[in-house]
Amino acid sequence: MAVSSRGLALALVLSFSSLCYLAAPSPAATTSDPDGFLQCLSGSVPSGLIYTQGASNFTDVLASSVRNPRVFTGDTARPLCVVTATDASHVQAAVRCGRARGVRLRVRSGGHDYEGLSYRSLQRGEVFAVVDLTRLRAIVVSAGGGGAWPAAPTAWVESGATLGELYYTVAGNNSGLAFPAGICPTIGVGGHLSGGGIGMLMRRFGLAADNVLDAKLVTADGDLVDRAAMGEDLFWAIRGGGGGNFGIVVSWKVGLVRVPPTVTALNVMRTLDQGAIDVVNRWQEVGPTLPSDITMRVIIQGQQATFQTLYLGRCGDLVPTLGTFFPELGMTAADCLEMTWLQSVGFFHTWNPNAPVESLLNRGTSLSTFTKNKSDYVRRAIAKDDWKSIFPWFAMSGAGMIILEPHGGFIGTVPPSATPYPHRSGVLYNIQYIAFWPAGSDGSAATSWISNFYDFMGQFVTNNPREAYVNYRDLDIGENTVVNDVSTLDGGKVWGERYFAGNFRRLAAVKGAVDPTDFFRNEQSIPPLLQGNNRWGKRLG
Structure with a gap:
């Protein structure tokens, strides 16, 4: 029996159109028409869901799911408006109006993007809007039936739901079920699954993205498609190829896993x-x-x-x-x-064994702490004498912390090309570097510490490329180069091969097939690889 976090089944009207057989879309408008965009939106989206810069609560809405105030400053371009979609049709309207009026879109679910590219632009003159999915948070659990061949348990979850909401709803339906994803409960499902999704169950069950069975996505033409309609190439790309690249995923069908009662x-x-x-x-x-x-x-x-x-x-x-x-x-x-497994999620997040499981539903945010994050992968164990030289870094001025996430287990048996996440066989562990400082401080000691420590660690981690995790986005490793209003492949390779290794070129080919005009673009979005007529009309090889 289906159980919903809102008590209702998902009500999404699909507009199926196979990506394999469409003609190439018309290019996006080269001149932005902000007034025309807003007027176009008003015809399809209720006015109460659109927050323009002139609205008294615009800044509050924009800041409502900002998780890192370091990137929420006056030095970056703010969006023309925030569209707080409550239905897939609102997302479709935003895409169609944006294409017609030359206004690009940035998309956020939980707001944990470490560089804030889901809601800001580093290009001061860029005219863009934010599609905020936090009101799209329905969760429908199908726990599987009985009989000789019981169905595997699954759930449909909308992209704006948080991991905490997903965990709580799944376990509330059946305490013997779980979903393998990250520790932090306030992370939005959409961004997490789009980047792969590492967590405490991945050695047993794989990444979050390894457990995605289907999805409903709004394409660059504004069509709403499922897995069958989008085709396997695009379905492969959205399960780890990074958010905001190929379209807007509004909901995901995920496979649930069974965990013991204790x-x-x-x-x-x-x-x-x-x-x-x-x-x-x-x-x-x-x-x-x-x-x-x-x-x-x-x-x-x-x-x-x-x-x-x-x-x-x-x-x-x-x-x-x-x-x-x-x-x-x-x-x-x-x-x-x-x-219980659900209690363990709360414990690992809070370090409090008595934390109530209801705390996983807290979507609160704070602008009091600034952070900077970086990442690495280790394939050869660091020598003991080298650890002796590493530990003193944590006694320095501005020192932060590192988290070492073990790989191996099931994740190491999955071929690196199975999903865009390539850091599989041979990886011992991932390193996340975190520096933090309070609001009001210049943060120079902390930012200097993480930059210098990251440089020092280069001798111990992977190289050629020095691998990085796309969900720990880091602009220090490179930004796109745009020529004739399209991101270049060579510019994207600088950072893209570090996140995706040999999968980067395939991601670029998918981008070229489904979004050749580079409508979904940010400073680290996948650039389109355009080869002959391989633009929507042909399957990728």
């Missing part, structure tokens, strides 16, 4: 005096090779490492397992916290 969570902390360097050094070999129902990530801050672990089972089984595989950690039964 899981074990723990935070084991080790200081330098307690041998943190030795334990981290050993973790590099152990973390990616543990049984896939164990995920142990490491958070390093100050002179301490925290080993944060989720086990899909009970403490009595975990203690001997870690005693065999990882005795250096010194974990005991006293470290265990047994709880």
